[in-house]
Amino acid sequence: MTEPTGHMIIAGEAVAGSGATIRAVDPSTGAALEPPFGYGDAGDVERACAAAAAAFGPYRRTTPVRRAEFLERVADNIEALGDALVERAHAESGLPVARLTGERGRTTGQLRMFAKLLRDGDVEVPRIDPALPDRTPPRPDIRQRWVPLGPVAVFGASNFPLAFSVAGGDTASALAAGCPVVVKGHDAHPGTSELVARAIADAVAASGLPAGTFSLLFGHGPDLGTKLVTDPRIRAVGFTGSRTGGLALVAAAQARPRPIPVYAEMSSVNPVFPLPGALAERGAEIAAGFVGSLTLGAGQFCTNPGVVVAVDGPALRAFANAAASAVAACEPSTMLTPGIADAYRRGVAALAAHPSVEVLAQGVEHDRPAACRPALVATDADAFVADEALREEVFGGCSVLVRCRDAEQVRAVAAAMEGQLTATVHAAESDHAEAAELLDVLELTAGRVLFDGWPTGVEVGHAMVHGGPFPSTSDPRTTSVGTLAVERFLRPVAYQDVPTALLPSAVADGNPDGLLRRIDGRPGRH
C-alpha cells in the first residue's frame, strides 16, 4: 500500500482515531491533503503501551542478528514505497524532492548502520572480572552486560519527516537496543508517518516479532503526548523539537512515580566564529558558504547557523556586506507549515524592533503565507551578552552578526552562550593560537566543534555527536545521531557467580557472540 489511509498503526493493526480530525497541509499551496486522520485517545495509548510491554520480553531476547535482519527489512520496505513516499513527504512538508530523496537514503542508511552494529557485535562492551578464589577474601566471578530499558516513546520532528521521524534515528537506535517503540507522529506529515509505520509493521510481521514491537499514534501533544510519557510501561523518551515541547516532556517524565530519561534535542543557535586571518584571506568565500548554510532547507535545521561572532573591522565589514548582498538576493522558500512561517516572521520582527539591532538584509519580498525571507541582522557584543532575547533561536533562516572589540570579547561571548549542538570556527594558519583558546571554550559549550565548514549536514557515523549541553539537549551525555545513540536505551547489569548454564551469551565463557569484551579491564575479542 503506497497511499495513506488515515490510520494509526497499533501493534500491527490499522486503527482509526476517534478524536479530533486533522489533515496535512501542503505548505506551498495551503491546500488540505486527503485523507483525514483522527487523533487517538487514552485507550489507544493504553493499547499501544500494553502491546509494547508484552513485546518487550520476547523482543529483547531476540539475537542481535535477528534484530539486524529486522532493521534491514524496515529499510528495504521503506525503499519499496518508492516515489510515493517521497512525493507524499514533499506534499506535506514543502521540502524539495531531491532533499527528501537524500533524507530517505539517510534514514535507510541509519537503519542499516545499526543492523551492522548488531552484526558486528558492537552494541555493547561487556565486562568480566573472573573469580579469584585464592584471594583473601575470595573474589566472586562478576560479569557485566547491558540490558534494554524497556518500551521507548519517540516523538517525530517536523523538520525531518523521514530521518528524525517514525523510522528515524531515535526509533532505529531504540529498536537496535532491544526496546519496543511507540511513536507519536508529527501532525505536519501524518501521511508520510503512516506509510513508514506500515513499512515497519510489515517488517515486524515478516520477522516473526511480537506485533507490539512497534506502534504509531497521532494526537494532541500536551494531551496524548503526556499520556504516553507518563504511562508506567514507557521507560525512555526520544524527542526532537522545540524547547517548550521538550521541557514539558522532561517535566512530565520527572513527575512520574518512577522517573525516566528523556532525550530531547531542543534548541541551538549554532554560533560561527570567523577569525581575523580567515576573514582577511577568504572573507567572500566564507560569506557565500555561510548564506548557503543559513538558507538551506529554508533554514529549518537544528544546526542552522543563527549567530556569527567576530572582531569588528574592515574584514568583518566586507564579510557582512557580501553576506547581506547574498541574503538580499534570496528568493522566498516555503517553510514546513504556515505556523512555523508565522513564528519565524514574528521572531525576525522582534529582533528588527530591538533597539540594539540593525537589519543588514532580508530576502526578496513576497506574499506567500507559508514562505520566509532569510534575514541577517547585527548587534554588538555587549548588547548580545546583556540581553538573552538576542541569543534565542529563531527557527528558520535568520542569523545575528555579533560584533566584538577584540579576541577576548569573542571568547567572552562564546562563554556566555548556552549549550549548543554545534560551534563552527573559520581559521587561517595565522589564527591557530587564537583558535586553540577558543576551542577550549567551545568544547565545553557544544556537542560538535567544526572548522572551516558549515554545521548543517550532520554526518551519520561512529564519531558523530548530535547533542550538547542544555538547552541544546536535555541530556548532554549522549547523541541522537550515530552509533553511540544506542547506548541511550541500555543500562548495565552485573551477574555475580551466576551458574554457567544460566549466563546470558554476551558474558558467557568462550565469547559465543564474538563481542569485544573487557576481561579484568583488558579489552579484546575474548
Added chain:
Amino acid sequence: MTEPTGHMIIAGEAVAGSGATIRAVDPSTGAALEPPFGYGDAGDVERACAAAAAAFGPYRRTTPVRRAEFLERVADNIEALGDALVERAHAESGLPVARLTGERGRTTGQLRMFAKLLRDGDVEVPRIDPALPDRTPPRPDIRQRWVPLGPVAVFGASNFPLAFSVAGGDTASALAAGCPVVVKGHDAHPGTSELVARAIADAVAASGLPAGTFSLLFGHGPDLGTKLVTDPRIRAVGFTGSRTGGLALVAAAQARPRPIPVYAEMSSVNPVFPLPGALAERGAEIAAGFVGSLTLGAGQFCTNPGVVVAVDGPALRAFANAAASAVAACEPSTMLTPGIADAYRRGVAALAAHPSVEVLAQGVEHDRPAACRPALVATDADAFVADEALREEVFGGCSVLVRCRDAEQVRAVAAAMEGQLTATVHAAESDHAEAAELLDVLELTAGRVLFDGWPTGVEVGHAMVHGGPFPSTSDPRTTSVGTLAVERFLRPVAYQDVPTALLPSAVADGNPDGLLRRIDGRPGRH
C-alpha cells in the same frame, strides 16, 4: 596533622564555619566529641564553587598520568594518617576498627584503581571516522572524545565514613574524569571528613594543582546542600543516602535554569530468593549466611538483604526456624547515630504492628539508645504485593520473609518490586529451570543479580554495577562503584575537520596517548 581542628577546607584553606555548631557523637557512649565544627554559609559555598570553577580549566587539561599521580598521593596521604584516622572514624561511627581498617583499604584501593585506569588510558574510548574526500558528498574528518562535565558536588554518606564519603567512590571517579570536587561532609563524622579532606588538599598542593580542585564544606543539608546543588558552576552531583534526601537533590537540580545530572544511590531492600531445591539441600547453611549478611555492620549497608521471597512449605519453615533462632541470639549492635537507631526501631515497630505481619524473632533485648536488635518478620505474598508499606526499606538489620504459594507467585512478587541495587538467588542444580525464569525478571529489576552468595560486600572492579532502576538510584544507566563510574562525569564531543595542530591528544593522529580507540567503528590501540 592527625587531629581534626573543627574546620572546613576550602580550596586548600582551613575555614571556620560561622553558622550553627555541631559536634560528632560517639554512638556507643552518647558522648559529644571535640572539636566543635561550625556550619558553612552561602559565602562558603560561593567561595568553594568559584575556586572549583577556576580550577576546572587547568585541572581538566592535566595529563591522565598527572591525575593518576595525584590520586595515588591522596591514597598515600590517607594511609599516612595511620591509626588516628581509623580511631576517629570508630569514635564517630561506632563501626568496629577492623571494619574501618578494611574500609580504608577499599578507599585507597579505589583511588589507585582509578589511577591505574588513567595510566592504562582506559577512561574513555575515543572514536575517529577519517575523512573520505572521494565520497559524494565528501565525508569530513570526525573525531570524538569525552570531556569532563565540570565541578561536581559530592554528598558524603553516613554508613561508609571513608569509602562513600570525602575521598570515596564519587570523589575518586569525578577527580579521575577531570572534574574538581566540592564535598558536603556528613554531620555524623566531621572529624573523619576533615582529616581526609586535609589528605586530599595536601595532595592537591603537592601535585601543583589549582587549590580549588577540592573543597570540603559542612552545613545543613536542605540549606547548604541545596545552595551547593543549585550553584550554576556545579555540573553534576553524587549522593549516597536516603530516598528523601536524594529526591530533594534531584528536584533542586532539575529546577535549575540549566538542569544537571544527579547520581543518587538511595533505597533498596535487596530481595533474596532461596529456591526449593536449595532450601531442601542446604537450608540451614543459607539461614546462617542470611543472618550473617542481615546483621553485618548492624545492617547498615545499602545492600542489606531486607526481603526473603520463597515458596512456603516444610523446607521454608525449617529455614525460617533456623534464621529466627540465629536472630534471637544476636547481641545488640551500635548503630551509626542515635537518630538512625530511633528510625530503625520505629520501622520495626510499624512492621510488627501491621495486621498481616508476624514477628518471627528479634535479637537480645537491651537499653542502649544507639543500639539495635535485628528483626525477622513474615508475611504472605498477597499482603506484600498489596501494601507498599511492607516493601519499604527499614535501614538496619530487619528483614521480611514473604511466603508464596508457588514459583509463579515468587516471580510475581519479584516483578511487583521497585528497582533494586541487588537481587540474590539461591539455587540447586534442580532449580535451574526456575532460576532462569526468575533471572529474566530480576535482571530488569536490579543492578546486580547474584547467586548462592550475599549482597553485602560490594566488590570494586571493572564489572561491578552498584546501581539499579529507580528508586535504588536516580539514574539506572550507570554505577557508583567500579571503573565504569567515571563515565558519569563525562560527555562526548565531536571534532570535525579540526586542524591537526589543534586536535586534543586523545584523538590525535598516531594515538600519542596509547588509548583504545574506534577507527570507523573498529576497536584497537590505533
